[in-house]
Amino acid sequence: TGWNLVKPERPHPVVGEGYFYFVHGFRATGVPEGWRLARTDYCADFPSAIGRDARVAVQFHPEKSQRAGLALLERFCAWRP
Numbered sequence: 001t002g003w004n005l006v007k008p009e010r011p012h013p014v015v016g017e018g019y020f021y022f023v024h025g026f027r028a029t030g031v032p033e034g035w036r037l038a039r040t041d042y043c044a045d046f047p048s049a050i051g052r053d054a055r056v057a058v059q060f061h062p063e064k065s066q067r068a069g070l071a072l073l074e075r076f077c078a079w080r081p
Helices: 066-078
Strands: 002-008 018-022 036-041 045-052 055-058
Antiparallel strands (some): 045 055
């Protein structure tokens, strides 16, 4: 938990690299490779952002992630899939 680095696995208009705030240690498992947008290493490497078509989900909390979170939310609002 706390601040962890999110690294994109492929280009996406919403998800970018940065430090984001995580409030728990839950993580998704069994995510298909093509859905993984970003990863984070916290005790193990795991998908911290996933997406498919016009859907995006993140494991961290953008609203608690200060500038990085605000930038992600702005990109999400501007996104026109």
